[in-house]
Amino acid sequence: MDKVCRVFALFLFACCATAASAQEKTGIKQGFELKPGTARILLLEPSVRVGAQSTGGLFEPNADWTAQSKQNIERELVAIQGRLGNAIDRHELDATDSSADLRRYHALFGAVADSVIEYQFFPGNRLPSKKKDKRLFEWSVGPGLRALPALDGYDYILVIRTKDAFGSTGRKLLQFAAAMGGIGVQSGEHVGMAGLIDVRSGDLVWLNADLKMGGDVRTAEGANKRVRQLLEGFPGRGAE
C-alpha cells in the first residue's frame, strides 16, 4: 500500500525533481567546426507543442496556443535564417516522399536529445563513458539519413523541438499553498531543443537543449526570445 502511494506521489511530483540548477545547455562534437558559407543545411519543420499544466501536473494540449506559437516560431526562424552563416533551406514535413522517415528521425532526435540532457548535461548523472573526457560529445541518430532522397545535396539538418506547458491557475495555487508548507512544486514546463545533425554520419554535431527555456512562445516577442535562445552559439554564425 505504502509503495503504491509513493509511486503515485513520485509520478505527480516528478516534474519538481528534474531541474537541478547547475546544468549544461550546449554540446558540440569534439573537433567540429563549421565555417560560414561552406555547408548546405536543411531546416526541418519545427515540432511545437503548447498547452497547460493541470493542478496535478498533466499536460493539457491546447490547439489554439499551439497553432499560434508555431506560426510565431516559424516567422522568427524565417527572420533569423539569413544570419546563420550558411545556406539554409526550409522543409515542410508533409511535403516529400521521405516525410514518414523524416518524421521518425525528428522524434528520434527528440529522444536522443532527451538522453543528452539526462546523461550528459547533468554532470552528476553522467554515464561512465561520458565521464572520462568532459569535452567528449558522441551522440548519433544512426547512418540512415543519407539514404533519404529528400536530403540529397544537404550536409546537415537542423531540427527544432519545443514543448511548453503553462501552469494553470490551479497549478499556481497548488504551488503557492505548497510553498507555504515548505514543499517545492514546479509550475509550468518549457523545454526546447535545437540540434544540427550530419547527414552522412547521423552524428549530432551541435545541440542546444534546455528544460527551462525563456520566452512565451504564444506572443511575438516571446517567440523571438525563444528562437534566439534556441540558436544561441549556432556553429558557423558570425558574432552579432
Next chain:
Amino acid sequence: MRKALALAAGLLALAQPCLAEEGYSLPAYTAAYEPRTVDERGLWMDADDYEKLWAGSPTRINDKELNDYVRRVLCQTVGRDRCASVRIYILDIPAFNASMTANGAMSVWSGLLLRVRSEAELGAVLGHEFAHFELRHSLKGFQNRRTTSDVMAWIEVLGSIAQRDVRDAQLSLIGSAYRFDRQQEKDADLLGLRYLGASSYPSRAASEVWQHLMEEADATAAGRKIRRQQRYQAGFFDTHPTELSRADYLLAEAMKIGDTGDAGAKSHYAAIAGQLPRFLASQTKLNDFAGTEYILSGIAATTGWTGELLQARADMFATRANPRDLITATTLYLNAIDAGYRRPETLRGLGLSLIKSGQREEGARYLSEYLEAVPGAPDAKLISFYLPQPTGNPK
C-alpha cells in the same frame, strides 16, 4: 384489410419484444463530428500527430485487399453512416489488440486478425473500438484522469502540511480512476454489442472472442507450466473488466437480443489468406508453443490443415528442436509439400530439420534447392555451410 394488417403488425411487434425494445436500437449519430471544447480540440491535435506516425509506420500493412476487408467488416457492423468517419491502420504486431484515438483513427493489430475466427468476431472488436469513439471516451478519460490527479495533488500537499496520513484517500482515488476506465470499457462493449445486434452478424460472436482468448491464455499457461488465472472480479489496477466477466455479460446481453446470422468464418479466412503466412511467421516467433498450437487448431477447425498452417506448426517444432521435435517437424514440412505448399521457407525448414537429425545428404539437397529458389537470401552464406564443401584444403 389494412386494419387487419396493422393489427397483425402490432402483434408481431409484441411477439418480438427484444428487437423492438428501445435499448437495442442504435443511438442517433452525428456525422462529421468536429471537436468543440479546448480540451477536445487539444486531444484531437495530439491524435492528428499520432495518426501521422501510424500512417508512415514501417509496421503498417498496406495490402489493399486486407485493408478493404477490415473496412468492409467495420462498415457492416456499425453501418455506413458511422464507418465513414474512421481511418483504419493495420499494424504488424503479433498480439491481440486494436485501438482508437480521439479523432477517429483506428489501429488494428495483425495478432487480432489472426485470432478472430469470423467476420462477426472481428466486427465485435471493431465495433467496441468504434463505440469508444462515438462515446468520446478519450476526452472523458482524460478529464477523469485530470480531475483525479488534481484532487490527489491537493490532498498530498495539504496532507503534508497538516502532517496527516492521506494514503487511504489517495488509494481510493487511484482505485476510482481505474474503475472509471473499466466502466468505459464495459460501456463500449455494450454499445458495440448493439451495433452487432443491428447488423447482419450474430451478436453472440462478441462473447466468443473472449472465450477463445481465455482458452488461449489457459493453453499458454499449461504449456509454460504456470497457474491458469481466469478471474471474474477485476483487480485494483485493471484497466479492463476481466475476460471472464466480459464473456459472461456479453453472452447474456446477446441472448436478450436473440439474433442469428452468418458469422462469416470461411470468408474471414479467405480474406486474410494472402497475409496469413506473414501473421503465422510472427506468431511462431513468440516462443509460445502451446498458445500457438491452440491458435492453429482454431484456424484448422474452419479451413482444415492447409499448407500455411502445416508450415507454421512445423516451424514451431523445428524451433524447439528436441530430437523428437525434429521428426515431427520433418513430417509436417513433408505434409505441407504434399498439400501443395512448397515455398522456399518450407525447403529451408525441411533441409535444416533433416540435417539436425543426422540426415545430412537429404537435408543438403533441400537446402541447395532453397538457395536456388532465393539466391540472394540473407542467410545464404550460413546455409551454404551445410552443403557439401568442394574438395580442397578448407581453412
